[in-house]
Amino acid sequence: MASRLGLRRLEIAAKSILHPTAVRWQPSPCIRCQRRWQSISQKIGSDRVHFPGAVNSQFTTQLAFTRPADLPGMPTYRILDQEGRIVDQAHAPPDIETKELLRMYRDMVFxxxxxxxxxxxxxxxxxxxxxxxxxxxxxAVGSASALSPNDPIFAQYRETGIFQYRGFTPADFMAQLFATKDDPGRGRNMPVHYGSAKLRIHTISSPLATQIPQASGAGYAVKMQNLRNPTDEQRVVACYFGEGAASEGDFHAALNIAATRACPVVFICRNNGFAISTPTLEQYRGDGIASRGVGYGIDTIRVDGNDILAVREVTRQARELALQDNGRPVLIEAMSYRVSHHSTSDDSFAYRAKVEVEDWKRRDNPITRLRKYLQGKGLWDDEREAALRSDARKEILEAYRKAEREKHPPLRAMMEDVYEEMTEEQVGQLEKMRGLVERYEGEYDVSRYEEGIAGLRLKEVKR
Amino acid sequence: MVGARLLRPAAQLLRSSTPSAALPRSTLQSHFAAPAATASRWRRSYATPAGSKEMTVRDALNEAMAEEMEKNPKVFVLGEEVAQYNGAYKVTKGLLDRFGDKRVIDSPITESGFCGLTVGAALAGLHPICEFMTFNFAMQAIDQIINSAAKTHYMSGGIQPCNITFRGPNGFAAGVAAQHSQDYSAWYGSIPGLKVVAPYSSEDAKGLLKAAIRDPNPVVVLENELLYGLSFPMSQEAQSDDFVLPFGKAKIERQGKDLTIVTLSRCVGQCLVAADQLKQKYGVEAEVINLRSIKPLDVEAIVKSVKKTGHMMAVESGFPSFGVGAELLALTAEYAFDYLEAPPVRVTGAEVPTPYAQKLEEMSFPTEGLIANYAAKLLRV
Structure with missing residues (x-):
């Protein structure tokens, strides 16, 4: 039942569940302390710590600091090597249907x-x-392929692949990029700030890391729904961010609360080596982002992000884990290299050598790796590659040209949605504007906007 | 121990500084008294045509930081992309090479983190310059700016100064939509304990930023991305490494007798153009006042001008409600009501989350034409 609801309704449903219990019972912090002290008290002669803050720590007389540098780095899981061969046949991944394999490849290339x-x-x-x-x-593509299409997603801005995998069409992408009438964001966002209620992906937000605590909250809502409707599909929330965003306070707050509230959230960190110009060495000194998950008591794994099969398998198992015991968070750190510039506003060769980037491109890349794997299985060849590339190009350019000529949202859209209902002032302004355009016909070109002049009329029933 | 803390040089400086710096702006009198006192500490410089040279706002800001870092080893810059990348908008260009990575520091992406760090460094006696890539992102860190930087001196009983400069581009830029296009002048301007300046020209930028770095209080320097690349003449005085501008002193950018236009930051340039249009079209002489400083605010300059012109217009690019324009009109009504010959007006940004669409974005903020039209309406010409 709940899974069929749109995102907005989902939030409202969550609110109505959470409210009554959340407000009524408010113990003072003091009472909670006492409860813990009573249940876990220090026994005489015990070899273990029974302080409330650490319940399974042995006493020692050795004064030794734990030195991160002495600990081994967390291993990175992979299935394929750089040549697209399965590294360990004994631990080969579960079979993936050919159709699915080709879909993943196609989506990456697209x-x-x-x-x-x-x-x-x-x-x-x-x-x-x-x-x-x-x-x-x-x-993006590998993890999206292992999630349920009904799992809500909070993305950052470098996960176009999840939109592609979930069914965004070339026309959908172009509608957002060119702010046409078909853009669900109604032309109000910067390009690449996609969002889709239908595909259950929350709209991308520019400020960094704000999506991470929101994902924890959505995870809590989903948890309540899972508990309430145990026969429905049990869902998790997926949350994407970069290793730079993981320096924001939001990241730490989000992981801690997801752990303490046991929210079914799969946190997926894309560790691509750079946050705009800042290399990881200046971003953090620990063992990547993965080590932080452990610190928050969250099940964590590191995976080779250039190995799409590994990403898929890790996400699949993470999802299962996240649904255990009524929900718990999982952290995936996917290692990769940002081949691209940060954005069109950035020239990354100002802070890294071009040859380094070219090297990465040539040496290792998720697309070539899967291609080699497919070729090894006899599922792919140069001919198909050429056809796929030219078809994709054609499809995109077609949508591109069409979107460029497409009309923009109706003029009324510039007033709508600031509030749930238009204010009296806005209605007045809209009417005044329409009067003006009608009066000086020919002065204002409204032909580029959906509905033309009628777009300045209030709609009787709001969308 | 206590003695050592009390004897901190910065605390001394704070206590001995000018009335405008030390006293809360509770009465107008204290404010009016300020100019005389500030004059003794900062000599106001006037441009002379001889020896002036063109400089972009970006270079002026850069020069200000470089000079202050040269002069005072306690000054350092910290922010995202400030060192190796030379700043997201290249304002800190060359500083890393010149001062090294101990004083020009790249931060991980954590606004509340690095802002807190610089506030802590200031509380410990250093004079940090905390650069935000834009003030939009400073919202993540606003608790540090307001609850810690602005209030600690007061709440510590005056023993704990916080000599810090927060700077970065403020206001809307171009095509970056609602979350990147806001003006925070009114936000910071409403906080006791902060000083807030908004430079327009290169001279403003250099003089105000240098003053901000030297000032023992936390100062918010609201720059404007769209001004960074513009060139302005720099007088010989302004080229000197001793050039500072006083806080709380507005600059009359254009003399006039018919209308007072009070404005700040990028809108100053627009108002100057609008004033020329008014002159051409209607023969009206508008006086354009560049506030320079939002907090403290130069009420005296406004009152003086309104006495002369009888008409008052405030122009700013923030949202209209509870904004700088609202404050300017309120102050005018409080202190110059009897000299007004017509109701004062304000021209502000539109009350909408800034649209992405270029044309709508253009329409969301004051333009030269709009300013001139409103002025004409106000003057009934």
Missing amino acids: VSIMDIIMFDAQRQGRVSFYMVSAGEEGI
């Missing part, structure tokens, strides 16, 4: 081609801004 076209489009001044995900297509 995103990479669209990125090139739109980056150029920005340079030509056709869109104001664009962000590519070159080198990281595998993380």
Whole structure:
């Protein structure tokens, strides 16, 4: 039942569940302390700590600091090597249908081609801004392929692959990028700030890391729904962010509360080596982002982000884990390299050598790796590759040209949605504007907007 | 121990500084008294045509930081992308090479974190410059700015000064939509304990930023991305490394007798153009006052001008409600009501989350034409 509801309704449902219990019972912090002290008290002669803050720690007389540098780094899980061969046949992944394999490959290639076209489009001044995900297509597509289509997603801005995998069409992408009448965001966002209630992906928000605590909250709502409707599909929330965003306070608050409230959230960190110009060495000194998950008591794994099969398998198991015991968070750190510039506003060769990037591109890349795997299985060849690339290009350019000519949202859309209902002032302004345009016919070109002059009329029933 | 804390040089400086710096702006009198006192500490510089040179606002800001860092080893810059990348908008260009990575520091992406760090450094006696990539992102850190930086001196009984400068671009830019296009002048301007400035020209930028770095209080310097690349003449005085501008002193950018236009930041340039249009079209002489400083605010300059012109217009690019324009009109009504010959007006940004669409974005903020039209309406010409 709940799974069929749109996102907005979902939030309202969550509110109505959470409210009554959440407000009524408010113990003072003191009472809670006492409860813990009573249940866990220090026994005489015990070899263990029984302080409330650490319940399973042995006493020691050795004064030794735990030195992160002495600990081994967390291992990185992979299935394929750089040549697309299965590294360990004994631990080969479960079979994936050929159709699914090809879909994942196609989606990665599609995103990479669209990125090139739109980056150029920005340079030509056709869109104001664009962000590519070159080198990281595998993380987005691979993880999306292991989630249920009903799992809500909170993304950052470099996960075009999840939109592609969930069913965004070229027309959908272009509608957002060119702010046409078909853009669900109604032309109010910067390019690449996609969002889709239908596909259950929350709209991308510019400020960094704000989506992470929100994902914990959505995870809590989903948990309540799972408990309430145990026969419905049990869902998790997926949350994407970069290793730079993981420095924001929001990240830490989000992981801690997801752990303490046991929210079924799969946190997926794309560790691509750079936050705009800041390399990871200046971003943190620990063992990546993965080590932080452990610190928060969250089940954590590190995976080779260039290995889409590994990303898929890890996400699949993470999802299962997240649903155990009525829900718990899981952290995945997917390692990759940001082949692209940060955005169209960035020239990354100011802070890293071009040869380094070229090297990465050549040496390892999620697309070539899967391609080699497919070729090894006899599922792919040069002919199909050429056909796929030219078809994808054609499809994108077609949607591109169409979107460029497409009408923009109706003029009324510039007033709507600031509040749930238009204010009296807005209604007045809308009417005044329509009067003006009607009175000076020919002065204002409203033909580029859906519904033309009628777009300045209030709709009787709101969408 | 207590003695050592009390004897901190910065605390001394704070206590011995000018009335405008030390006293809360509770009465107008204390404010009017300020100019005389500030004059003794900061000599006001006037441009002379001889020896002036063109400089962009970006370079002026850069020069201000470089000079202050040269002069005072306690000054350092910290922010995202400030060092190796030379700043997201290249304002800190060359500083890393010149001062090294101990004083020009790249931060991880954590506004509340690095802002808290710089506030802590200031509380411990250093003079940090905390750069925000834009003030939109400073919302993540606003608790540190307001609850810690602005209030600690007061709440510590005056023993704990916080000599810090927060700076970065403020206001809307171009095509970056609602979450990147806000003006925070009114937000910071309403906080006791902060000083807030908004430079327009290169001279403003250099003089105000240098003053901000030297000032023992936390100062918020609200720059504007769209001004960074613009060139302005720099007088010989302004080129000197001793050039500072006083806080709480507005600058009359254009003399006039018919209308007072009070404005700040990028809108100053627009008002100057509008004033020329008014002159051409209607033969009206508008006086354009560049506030320079939002807190403290130069009420005296406004009152003086309104006495002369009888008409008052405030122009700013923030949202209209509870904004800088609202404050300017309120102050005018409080202190110059009897000199007004017509109701004062304000021209502000529109009350909408800034639209992404270029044309709508243009319409969301004051333009030269709009300012001139409103002025004409006010003057009934």
